[in-house]
Amino acid sequence: MSGFDDIPFFDEEPAPRKQQPPATGGIAARAMAARDRQQRPDYLSGLNPEQAEAVESLDGPVLVLAGAGTGKTRVLTTRIAHILSTGRAFPSQILSVTFTNKAAREMKERIGVLVGHAVEGMPWLGTFHSIGVKLLRRHAELVGLRSDFTILDTDDVIRLIKQIIQAEGLDDKRWPAKQFAGMIDGWKNKGLDPAQIPEGDARAFANGKGRELYAAYQNRLRTLNACDFGDLLLHPIRMFRSNPDVLKEYHDKFRYILVDEYQDTNTAQYMWLRLLAQRPKGVPQNVCCVGDDDQSIYGWRGAEVDNILRFEKDFPGAKVIKLERNYRSTEHILGAAAHLIAHNEGRLGKTLFTERTDPDDEKVQVHAAWDSEEEARAVGEEIEQLQRKSHKLNDMAILVRASFQMREFEDRFVTLGLNYRVIGGPRFYERLEIRDAMAYFRLVCQPADDLAFERIVNTPKRGLGDTTIRTLHDYARARDVPMLAAATDIIETDELKPKARKGLFDVVADFRRWQGLLETTPHTELAEQILDESGYTAMWQNDKSAEAPGRLENLKELIRSMEAFESLRGFLEHVSLVMDAEQNENLDAVSIMTLHSAKGLEFDTVFLPGWEEGLFPHQRALDEGGRSGLEEERRLAYVGITRAKHRCHIWFVSNRRIHGLWQSTLPSRFLDELPITHVDVAESEQSYGGYGRGGYGQSRFDKADPFQNNYSTPGWKRAQQNRSDATRDNWGSRSGHAVERIGYGESGPRSRTIDGELVAKSTSTEPSRFTVGDRVFHMKFGNGNISAIEGNKLTIDFDKAGQKRVLDGFVEKV
DNA sequence: ACTAAGATAGTTTTT
DNA sequence: CTATCTTAGT
Numbered sequence A: 001m002s003g004f005d006d007i008p009f010f011d012e013e014p015a016p017r018k019q020q021p022p023a024t025g026g027i028a029a030r031a032m033a034a035r036d037r038q039q040r041p042d043y044l045s046g047l048n049p050e051q052a053e054a055v056e057s058l059d060g061p062v063l064v065l066a067g068a069g070t071g072k073t074r075v076l077t078t079r080i081a082h083i084l085s086t087g088r089a090f091p092s093q094i095l096s097v098t099f100t101n102k103a104a105r106e107m108k109e110r111i112g113v114l115v116g117h118a119v120e121g122m123p124w125l126g127t128f129h130s131i132g133v134k135l136l137r138r139h140a141e142l143v144g145l146r147s148d149f150t151i152l153d154t155d156d157v158i159r160l161i162k163q164i165i166q167a168e169g170l171d172d173k174r175w176p177a178k179q180f181a182g183m184i185d186g187w188k189n190k191g192l193d194p195a196q197i198p199e200g201d202a203r204a205f206a207n208g209k210g211r212e213l214y215a216a217y218q219n220r221l222r223t224l225n226a227c228d229f230g231d232l233l234l235h236p237i238r239m240f241r242s243n244p245d246v247l248k249e250y251h252d253k254f255r256y257i258l259v260d261e262y263q264d265t266n267t268a269q270y271m272w273l274r275l276l277a278q279r280p281k282g283v284p285q286n287v288c289c290v291g292d293d294d295q296s297i298y299g300w301r302g303a304e305v306d307n308i309l310r311f312e313k314d315f316p317g318a319k320v321i322k323l324e325r326n327y328r329s330t331e332h333i334l335g336a337a338a339h340l341i342a343h344n345e346g347r348l349g350k351t352l353f354t355e356r357t358d359p360d361d362e363k364v365q366v367h368a369a370w371d372s373e374e375e376a377r378a379v380g381e382e383i384e385q386l387q388r389k390s391h392k393l394n395d396m397a398i399l400v401r402a403s404f405q406m407r408e409f410e411d412r413f414v415t416l417g418l419n420y421r422v423i424g425g426p427r428f429y430e431r432l433e434i435r436d437a438m439a440y441f442r443l444v445c446q447p448a449d450d451l452a453f454e455r456i457v458n459t460p461k462r463g464l465g466d467t468t469i470r471t472l473h474d475y476a477r478a479r480d481v482p483m484l485a486a487a488t489d490i491i492e493t494d495e496l497k498p499k500a501r502k503g504l505f506d507v508v509a510d511f512r513r514w515q516g517l518l519e520t521t522p523h524t525e526l527a528e529q530i531l532d533e534s535g536y537t538a539m540w541q542n543d544k545s546a547e548a549p550g551r552l553e554n555l556k557e558l559i560r561s562m563e564a565f566e567s568l569r570g571f572l573e574h575v576s577l578v579m580d581a582e583q584n585e586n587l588d589a590v591s592i593m594t595l596h597s598a599k600g601l602e603f604d605t606v607f608l609p610g611w612e613e614g615l616f617p618h619q620r621a622l623d624e625g626g627r628s629g630l631e632e633e634r635r636l637a638y639v640g641i642t643r644a645k646h647r648c649h650i651w652f653v654s655n656r657r658i659h660g661l662w663q664s665t666l667p668s669r670f671l672d673e674l675p676i677t678h679v680d681v682a683e684s685e686q687s688y689g690g691y692g693r694g695g696y697g698q699s700r701f702d703k704a705d706p707f708q709n710n711y712s713t714p715g716w717k718r719a720q721q722n723r724s725d726a727t728r729d730n731w732g733s734r735s736g737h738a739v740e741r742i743g744y745g746e747s748g749p750r751s752r753t754i755d756g757e758l759v760a761k762s763t764s765t766e767p768s769r770f771t772v773g774d775r776v777f778h779m780k781f782g783n784g785n786i787s788a789i790e791g792n793k794l795t796i797d798f799d800k801a802g803q804k805r806v807l808d809g810f811v812e813k814v
Numbered sequence B: 001a002c003t004a005a006g007a008t009a010g011t012t013t014t015t
Numbered sequence C: 001c002t003a004t005c006t007t008a009g010t
Helices: A027-038 A049-056 A072-085 A101-121 A128-143 A154-167 A177-189 A199-204 A210-224 A231-242 A244-253 A267-277 A305-309 A331-341 A372-388 A404-416 A432-445 A450-456 A466-479 A483-490 A498-517 A523-533 A536-542 A548-562 A568-577 A619-641 A714-731
Strands: A062-066 A094-098 A125-127 A256-259 A287-291 A319-323 A364-371 A396-400 A420-422 A590-594 A603-608 A644-658 A661-664 A679-681 A737-741 A758-762 A775-778 A782-790 A793-798 A802-807 A811-813
Touching (some): A049 A072, A049 A319, A072 A094, A072 A256, A072 A287, A094 A128, A101 A125, A128 A231, A128 A267, A128 A568, A154 A450, A177 A210, A199 A210, A244 A267, A256 A267, A331 A644, A372 A396, A372 A404, A372 A603, A372 A644, A396 A404, A432 A450, A432 A498, A432 A548, A432 A568, A450 A483, A498 A523, A523 A536, A523 A548, A536 A548, A548 A568, A603 A619, A619 A644
Parallel strands (some): A256 A287, A364 A644, A396 A590, A396 A603, A603 A644
Antiparallel strands (some): A644 A661, A737 A758, A782 A793
């Protein structure tokens, strides 16, 4: 290998090693450079010239415009490896920022492959937020926090804001906390303090009390010793601005700065980066930002594409390197994507190309369907067809604009018995039971965490109702002490009724005991003890509802996942920052997700349904975002197409039900922006059952002017209607695999959870072994009576869970 | 304190 | 339409 063995991996560098001499240096340096040229290290050999340039341009600012599938991550990781192997910096002197934990994890893994153990010493590789936390824990006192501050998630924030709104004597119906939380988030994305927000914004909420409320909120956070996510960026910025000496320390420390997905940075992140990247005159700013302006799809949450467009102005003398050589997709897919995105103005201008050309590559297919049901049915059929040709379901994805579109596909796949996986949606940590458990743990570690206190003080029920909480709250506010401390005081008094007093006494005693055990008992053991002794476990054990066993299972999982951490505190930190959980990758399943969550992923076959005006581009993006809104939608379309390696199938329907009522829809303008040379209008194939061959047959794409909107002519509609009817007859009842959804969401089987996957299980095609009226038991929903039978699908009125449709393989006669 | 009926809103999501 | 949240009633 290439000289990584001597890379030290200290967290703190012992002494700065001198920088590589400039190119004009002495003879030795030139000799070394010559040697380097001859003997390029292994890790550089697989790079194309542009990638190699991006890796090797270490001095001064560099912007890498990396198109989709051009090896962006490879460049980033190799660049780090290069910095390390040439001895230009220690691992701890490289600041490397990503947006998501997933990206950070991936980079760590890949650097690990390149440099082995040295990755252990990269303490500053992480998300903006996790690095922000790290900075704040070190310097908390400089922004008026203690270093053991709590990180609040959105749910905590909303509850807190609600309290503040109510405390101001405002109607929390008329002025929803959620909305205000959104506004605060927006301000923080822009890096604005209460004093700095625009007058108009301040006036827009609660009769002009916006600014006041924002300030009150910040004060409250301060007294709670807490931060919201925005503060994790803003506090470091404040700290650096008011403490130049601290900033200097980090300037000296970070010799190289790398930023991934630069097009997604918001103003606060930009300010943060500017502060850290500033160098005295003459010292090179070794900043490398990697991104793709064409994939900027988060404008609505504060990302400023402008940051990337402005890079060369911000960092004078910046080198801009474009990566346009694509290793992912066929020429048709790239051609279609390129032509589409070319309709955007205000781009830096890249055109992806590939060197591979295969006459067998299919063009991008555009399909029409009558309605979303038919769309789902046809996509399902295509998937099954591919599956018959032994394509893996794992290599296929359905990418939708909005999550409501997923439903139709899920329903269809359930009946087909196709395994699918929903990516996104509510996650593990957001579940009720996990949040409750976490609140217990938080309060043990953090007695001042009032939000945690309020969450669990009466969970399980301890007879501590609203009145008790209010009394406590008032007392705590009046004396400016945390609520747990207030509780400790108040149980000594006769303030409360005996019942409440007893309940509260027990809570206080419990927490005092657990806190005492914090240092001595292993944290997983303690966690279990807390859940048992608090009666929380028992609460779910006594709960007869169908989802209770699942919740208990999730709690066990929570404890299990703690094992990887050193302490309860370490675990809490992890959970507050890393909120995702991994999927079961062993299962072969089609992925269903939004276009937004698909960014960064790739699939052999990609289905893009719902390309209709109003849905995609979304009406609201058009109404609220105007031209730039449209452009962002177009970038989203571009992201969608470029996820595909080999097959990209786009669909649109003529009729869609929106908010319950049927609307006839027009095909998306984006379809008209696709180049005819790379696109085929899919004729219905044999596999559709033959009914698609004749009759309605001709699509508009076969006509002279293929890109006219004429889908909504009466003839077309009638033809579609016929086809639709035929389809129904052919596919009305079908059986193959029995399917069940695993996972226990908050709201029954419809909710999307991390393990919202389907497990195939074969069933017979024989007549049902059940009859209407049978009393049956279901693993998840409990007991119920069959009210209807349709092939292998049963409609059952469950005693607890209500009416559900399930497959017969999962119920037993009682 | 829990259930049932009524009201309401309804892109995209990470940290 | 339907999921979610709020309110009213037991």
